[in-house]
Amino acid sequence: MNKFSPLLQQLIDALRILPGVGPKSAQRIALQLLERNRTGAMQLAKALAVAMEKVGHCQQCRTFCETDLCAICSDPRRSDSQSLCIVASSSDQFAIEQTGQFKGRYFVLQGQLSPLDGIGPAELGLDLLQKQLGTGSVQEVILATNPTVEGDATAYYIAEQCKKYQVNVSRIAHGVPVGGDLEYVDGTTLSHAFSGRKPI
Template identity: 65%
Template sequence: MRLSPAIQELVQALRLLPGVGPKSAQRMTFQLLERQREGALRLAQALTDAVEKVGHCNQCRTLTEEQTCAICADAKRRDSGLLCIVETPADVLAIEQTGQYQGCYFVLMGHLSPLDGIGPEDIGLDVLAKRLQQEAIEEVILATNPTVEGEATAHFIADLARSRNIRTSRIAHGVPVGGELEYVDQATLGHAFSGRKVIDHN
């Protein structure tokens, strides 16, 4: 039995969502059509609105509806002189949730990946270079992912900042809080040892 065309198309379209396979898409379709028709229309509207309105912040490249996102528009944060480099808007959100950081961000929207043809300009490093030149940035904090590409990207940006004499730091790698040593991988444990901190007895 083939589902009727409009139902079939909805199942297919839902499969575009990350993590949604054929069975989940079918379940979502039936759920929406049987019990949540208003919800389905609300979702359709939200999708159209978001695609139409959301663009990139002209300062940090994160996703936003404004010209400049709320963080970049905050004078206190701009004056901090801190610029944290992350790969995606989701990373900004994760860091914001710690409540530990009060500076600005620069969102690469990806990482260097020469094999996929993604070079420095594709991740906005020309814009970043200009900002490092023009603004009073005191420290660049590299918070790209601890993957091969993320590390390569961090190195590249570190060079960029060094050539302008700007202090550059990388977020610490080590044992995750709440984890058990036994289950931590070699590389992480190596980092945890090489990055150990002296306990100050005073």
């Protein structure tokens, strides 16, 4: 016996697609589900199949949703907002929503500019963004891409494009995280924090 029974081995192989799951973990997960939680695993199978089949992108903001417009884009209190926050992923959008701070609309790039990986403006839906800017309904664009090389490049690229449409463009602040310890903050963040200092 070099392998488990065919169906069990198929399950173990299929589990390898999960991020961070190697051969040993896949085996452990498969056996644990079979031993202890067959009902839960059946539910997971259904949820996976339905989500992969039905969940697409919002036609306006490109976040993941199974309807034409997502909950935010179809909410009249928010869809009329003139602020548009641009984020790299649905999880970034979710993190911002959790703060309750921002009450405008979003545009989800579903990635960041990365020419080496073949991700250009078309893959990020920037044509759709331009159309929305062209209608004049957006007065303010807030760039909330990640503070990484790709995130910076994406932010500058979009900022350049926004110039044509006379909208206010800003980027979220970089600095020392609240509750963080200055001693353990890296140099680049610290110099961002200095250059972005504000009068009290």
